Amino acid sequence: MANSQPSFLATGRGKLTLTLLCTIAFLDFIDASIVNIALPAMRRALDFSLQDLQWVPSGYLLTYGGLMLLGGRLADLLGRRRVVVTGTVLFSLSAVIGGLATTPGMLIGARLAQGAGAALMLPGTLSILTTMFKEGGDRGRALGVWGGVAGGASAAGVLLGGLLTEGPGWRWVMLVNVPVCVLVIAGLFLLVEGDRRTARLANFDVLGTVLVTGGMLLLVFTLVKAPEVGWDAARTIGGLAGSLVLLLAFLFNEQRGRNPLLPLSIFRIRGLAAADVTQLVAVAGIGSMFFFLSLYMVNVLGYSPLETGSAYLPLCFGVAVAAGVSSRLLTRIGTRPLMVAGLLLAGAGVYWLSRIPVDGSYPTDLLPGLLISSLGLGAAFVAVTTAANAGVPPDQAGLAAALLNASQQLGGALGLAIFTAVATSRTNALLADRTPVPQALTAGFSRALLACGVFLAAAAAVALRAANSHGEAAEAEIAPDLEPEPVR
Known part of the structure; x- marks a missing residue:
């Protein structure tokens, strides 16, 4: 019986392993937002055009999301530790x-190279977690910590970016990764056993790789x-149509291939697709919330980079x-109840934030919404991560992790x-009517935040279709006809 075995998480090695894996995740998640506060300084130093x-x-984001499925x-096929170490080396060198x-x-x-490194690191790291932490509720607790890291990383990125930019300088938003990566690589060799390669590159799905990577x-x-060139521009329409054609061709290839990059049988696992779609819709709303709130604090309230980052401290704690x-x-x-309740709570917090005034006050206009959102986010990310990995065979753990994180990107x-299109449209319309710039910007940010809240409510509706996993019990929730794909 699984529950008769000792808890790995209760051991010192288990705690160190979980800390290591969550550190890798934190590196990848935070680097999506840590540069945002430093952008003005980067522009001045390197003479960037807007x-x-x-x-x-x-x-x-381009290479991180585009290469996630491949990573x-x-x-799964070449060995998780091997691929994570390779990605970490690339991530560090690019930093x-x-x-x-x-x-x-x-x-x-x-x-671009850093995103490619992150795409190799993150799926393998999450699959290491789901295969190493199995017994006595270990996996649920481990995924809880992972979900907390995922939920708070964007806010922590803004905070750390502000501290580094106003302290040692903008270059350290990149260089700070290097010593952490060195420790991570050492920890991987000390704490994670190397797993054997299960396939030769000669049998790799090259066509599927080209199609899905190109499409993504x-x-x-x-x-x-799209916000820059316009949604109705030929370039945007052509790009969306081209990506759709490539991704449909990829699915056709996977259905017929002998060694598919994406074995479609994985979607027979109950609730997996719903969990991934929930992640996609929720991140669309919550990720944009950080973007527009930061712009509001800097451009309307006049906050410094450090003040803007510090404003998210209560959210990280929550x-x-x-x-x-x-x-x-x-x-x-x-x-399922945690996903639905968490996303509705996060949506309510974002709705509060959408009512920001031009002369906003942090204690009354920002702090309550941030705290409400934080409680919902913490619950939702833990539940979504657990649901998206429940019932996945060990030989497809990396693939399931990649699907979840590709959904996020x-x-x-x-x-x-x-939401940038929503905000820009509202702001430009008001500016055309000679509305003062602070009022016009605030109105645009407010409308975009309201749309973010609607997306979070929509994600809660999608979550109703996800399986109701209870941690380890979820491993039995696989459709009867599901069989692992053979690796030849």
């Missing part, structure tokens, strides 16, 4: 290059550029508390594209 500057954050499958960059192109190239890269690129409580509640009430790009 058009090129957006590629510092967007370049990371997850490589981890050095970015931190020492002397031209805009050098920094953008480093961010084109989709994320099109979404990132997420951590909610994640800890939720990981214990999960075994009693299951993932695609959701972030999609949300930013949609």
